[in-house]
Amino acid sequence: MSLSTLVPDIYKHLELLSDGTPLPISDEEIDETVEAVRACLLAWARPEKRNNNFTVRMSNVGKPDRQLWYEKRDESGRGTVDGATQIKFLYGHLLEEIVLMLVRMTEHTVTDEQKEVVVEGITGHMDCKIDGEVVDVKTASRFAFNKFRDGRLSEDDPFGYLGQLAAYESAEGTENGGFLVLNKESGELCMYVPDDLDKPNIKSKITNLLSALDLETKPDFCYAEVPDGKKGNMKLSKGCSWCSYKHDCYKDSNDGQGLRTFKYSNGLTYLTKVVAEPKVEEYL
Numbered sequence: 001m002s003l004s005t006l007v008p009d010i011y012k013h014l015e016l017l018s019d020g021t022p023l024p025i026s027d028e029e030i031d032e033t034v035e036a037v038r039a040c041l042l043a044w045a046r047p048e049k050r051n052n053n054f055t056v057r058m059s060n061v062g063k064p065d066r067q068l069w070y071e072k073r074d075e076s077g078r079g080t081v082d083g084a085t086q087i088k089f090l091y092g093h094l095l096e097e098i099v100l101m102l103v104r105m106t107e108h109t110v111t112d113e114q115k116e117v118v119v120e121g122i123t124g125h126m127d128c129k130i131d132g133e134v135v136d137v138k139t140a141s142r143f144a145f146n147k148f149r150d151g152r153l154s155e156d157d158p159f160g161y162l163g164q165l166a167a168y169e170s171a172e173g174t175e176n177g178g179f180l181v182l183n184k185e186s187g188e189l190c191m192y193v194p195d196d197l198d199k200p201n202i203k204s205k206i207t208n209l210l211s212a213l214d215l216e217t218k219p220d221f222c223y224a225e226v227p228d229g230k231k232g233n234m235k236l237s238k239g240c241s242w243c244s245y246k247h248d249c250y251k252d253s254n255d256g257q258g259l260r261t262f263k264y265s266n267g268l269t270y271l272t273k274v275v276a277e278p279k280v281e282e283y284l
Helices: 003-019 027-045 065-072 083-104 142-149 161-172 202-214
Strands: 116-119 122-125 128-130 133-140 178-183 189-192 260-264 267-273
Touching (some): 003 189, 027 083, 065 202, 083 178, 116 161, 116 202, 122 161, 133 142, 133 161, 161 178, 161 202
Parallel strands (some): 133 178
Antiparallel strands (some): 128 133, 178 189, 260 267
């Protein structure tokens, strides 16, 4: 079996429901999914007490060096997760278990779920292997889903998903894995297998990252600023806009004023350089 046929094979089986044909899912497979969902709920509702000391993990090793440099020095509590985000984490985990159930009803093989792996002393748990290749199961907004579907993740990967995948593959000695992604808005699935050139050399990245985190000098900016319109204004890229540390990172922008935030019709925009005052409300 090939990962390239995974999504079409899932869709083909789901089409059976249209005429009332039962899906090829055994009672045992349904029970396994129910138990996996129960485990997700328990882990979410009764989390282990977290060690607040910063550590490099598989889940963050792919993030930009500068972001992790700030995270290591964060004593402000900006890493606190709000209620709405906690809910998103919950249904994301639950939907990922449902997606794996859909994979199991096909002829594709799921193995090594939540297997612990280690690379250069960094530990993590991969989602699974499908047909012998590492696969990270994701749920995504329409915007994020399109990056996977269109093969544009390497252009904007603020959460470091490509580095995370490269780390799992390095530990397992495989190289043709990817991301099985569910669009939470439309129900659409895609299977994205990135090119080798889009994935970092993870061992070199870890070595360079650990060195950079120990320096007092900040690493280079994660993403370049981008133009906002045609009058000379500059703004944060999408990757930086979501970051908790953007105001610290760009405190010297706008001649020392720091970021200026404006309420555009499509949301908040963070300007690093204002040449022409936007004709919208400034968010103070």
